Amino acid sequence: MPSTTVRLDAPLDMHLHLRDGEMLHNIAKESAHTFSGAIIMPNLVPPVSSKEEVVAYKERIMEAIGEARFTPYMTLFFKPDYDREFLESVRDEITAIKLYPAGITTNSEGGVSGFDVEELRPALEAMSDLNIPLCVHGETNGFVMDREAEFVSIYEKLAEAFPRLKIIMEHITTKASVEALERFENLYATITLHHLIITLDDVAGGMLQPHLFCKPIAKRPEDREALLNVALAAHPKVMFGSDSAPHPRHAKEACGCAAGVFTAPIALQMLTELFETHNALDNLQAFLSGNAQKIYGITPLTKEVLLEKRPFTIPAEYNGVVPMYAGEEIAYSLKGVRHG
Numbered sequence: 001m002p003s004t005t006v007r008l009d010a011p012l013d014m015h016l017h018l019r020d021g022e023m024l025h026n027i028a029k030e031s032a033h034t035f036s037g038a039i040i041m042p043n044l045v046p047p048v049s050s051k052e053e054v055v056a057y058k059e060r061i062m063e064a065i066g067e068a069r070f071t072p073y074m075t076l077f078f079k080p081d082y083d084r085e086f087l088e089s090v091r092d093e094i095t096a097i098k099l100y101p102a103g104i105t106t107n108s109e110g111g112v113s114g115f116d117v118e119e120l121r122p123a124l125e126a127m128s129d130l131n132i133p134l135c136v137h138g139e140t141n142g143f144v145m146d147r148e149a150e151f152v153s154i155y156e157k158l159a160e161a162f163p164r165l166k167i168i169m170e171h172i173t174t175k176a177s178v179e180a181l182e183r184f185e186n187l188y189a190t191i192t193l194h195h196l197i198i199t200l201d202d203v204a205g206g207m208l209q210p211h212l213f214c215k216p217i218a219k220r221p222e223d224r225e226a227l228l229n230v231a232l233a234a235h236p237k238v239m240f241g242s243d244s245a246p247h248p249r250h251a252k253e254a255c256g257c258a259a260g261v262f263t264a265p266i267a268l269q270m271l272t273e274l275f276e277t278h279n280a281l282d283n284l285q286a287f288l289s290g291n292a293q294k295i296y297g298i299t300p301l302t303k304e305v306l307l308e309k310r311p312f313t314i315p316a317e318y319n320g321v322v323p324m325y326a327g328e329e330i331a332y333s334l335k336g337v338r339h340g
């Protein structure tokens, strides 16, 4: 029987952590090889929050990826005091701005501590006028399983107050967020690979699995079901964002485990397997690229990725970073990458 080959055009990762320094050099190629482009998160230490910093960070990324054809779609770390003049001056360097509630996830200490609409109005009105999307890590500081659902009312408040602002609910993990998508025209969402596969049971139901620990924490089976429904249908308001978030092994296998799951090198293989299992391969292209192109209005670099149905054993680590499902066998392997 001939093996099944799946072709993907210009895959996009709409939520990616490339880090900086040695880590950037160690892991950037894993994304740049197979993805056409990615939205690059700004939560460095210190966060990327000036024009000089975003330009310099992009240069370091281009250097780290070497010959690969890959677009880093840059973002700034949202500060409520960004004024119109500043936003106009930085408009051409960025694709979006990322808002973090203060202290809610890795390197978010300098984030927003209140969601008063009038305080945020000058920056968010200017972003609406300049057509700069707002990406949001949507969690309150409530009980860990309820943080995202509690944040939905903040999403609604923002969506209503700034109807021309594109708001991307990043890495959604709950049924409540999926339902919010339907209520506001200007709400969109990214969904990770791991939240389509795991629930809290996989993280903490047996022996604790640090490499599956991330923010937002994986939720209940009915939440995963709701995410799967919209992802497998390639609902036009959802797009793939891996939230691949590498940490060195010692920071994960530690007392006080850093949040983040590293999936960049295996995301396309595992998504193909997942969509095939659910008879939804016809929708994978839209989930992985088409929807994001429309939502963000971007035209990615051409890149054709071929995957074939041949077992692949996930390496134990990539340059000191342990991937999701290290050592396990998955159904699809990377066959080749062609540039246009």
Ligand SMILES: NC(=O)N[C@@H](CC(=O)O)C(=O)O
Binding pocket: 017, 043, 105, 106, 137, 213, 214, 215, 216, 243, 245, 246, 259, 260, 261
């Ligand atoms: N997702 C995570 O658990 N961690 C991310 C930050 C984030 O996306 O919230 C990281 O930067 O490590």
Ligand SMILES: [Zn+2]
Binding pocket: 105, 137, 170, 171, 215, 216
């Ligand atoms: Zn986040």
Ligand SMILES: [Zn+2]
Binding pocket: 015, 016, 017, 041, 243, 245
């Ligand atoms: Zn992230």
